[in-house]
Amino acid sequence: MAEKLDDKEMVHFKEMMMATSIQTDALTQLLIEKGIITEQEYFGKLRVVMAEYQSKSATGQG
Numbered sequence: 001m002a003e004k005l006d007d008k009e010m011v012h013f014k015e016m017m018m019a020t021s022i023q024t025d026a027l028t029q030l031l032i033e034k035g036i037i038t039e040q041e042y043f044g045k046l047r048v049v050m051a052e053y054q055s056k057s058a059t060g061q062g
Contacts, residue, residue, distance in 0.1 A: 005013065031037045 028042060032039055032042065
């Protein structure tokens with residue numbers, strides 16, 4: 001069973017998740033702005049990856 005994080009650890013986890021989200025967003029924006037990928041390609045891939053994660057989660061693989 002997973003251990004419950006104390007309040008201090010939870011704040012750090014939230015900060016880490018926010019930083020990761022911001023970094024991913026910035027990188028995605030740069031790739032689109034530079035014409036390396038299109039928004040359509042990005043969102044299409046995002047849908048595929050999300051479906052894969054949901055499928056793995058539903059089957060207990062993730």
